[in-house]
Amino acid sequence: MYVVSACLLGISTRYDGGCFCHEKLMKLAEEGKVIPVCPEQLGGCPTPRDPCEIAGGDGGDVLDGRCAVISWTGADMTEKFIKGAYETLKIAKACGAKKAILKARSPSCGAGRIYDGTFSGKTIPGNGVAAELLIRNGIEVYSEETAADILEGDPLRPEI
Ligand code: SF4
Secondary structure (H helix, E strand, O other), X not given: OEEEEHHHEOOOOOOOOOOOEOHHHHHHHHOXXXXXXXXXXXXXXXXXXXXXXXXOOOHHHHHOOOOXXXXXXXXXXXXXXXXXXXXXXXXXXXXXXXXXXXXXXXXXXXXXXXXXXXXXXXXXXXXXXXXXXXXXXXOEEEEHHHHHHHHHHOOOHHHO
């Protein structure tokens, strides 16, 4: 069973009310092997909402209280992002999911790289808040970009 970012599955959870349709992940969902989650909605953020980025750090810094998640308009969204990360972890644990495929570069879901906090499209190394919490709890986290290769080669599927 995979935890997957809801916005990759045609579910309109993105900040702008939109979504993506990742063909292979949607097929996996049809097979009943996916739990869709949106950490930002789970944390109480509305949809649509102002875009947010982590200011001056990564998801680990947010979880450890060293920096904040700030919206485009300057609102401090840290508490909601942390709550959403813990709710996502609860869902992963409840389902016994050991792997997650999350939206690349998101301040919640990004795995390996995230937007740099300047709302300029630039990225830095690091994980989003929810991705980091899942990793800290022993869950393997991929992005849809790294998972595309994984699903192509199919090495994970027998383990689901
Ligand atoms: Fe929700 Fe993550 Fe998609 Fe953002 S990237 S809309 S937090 S599922």
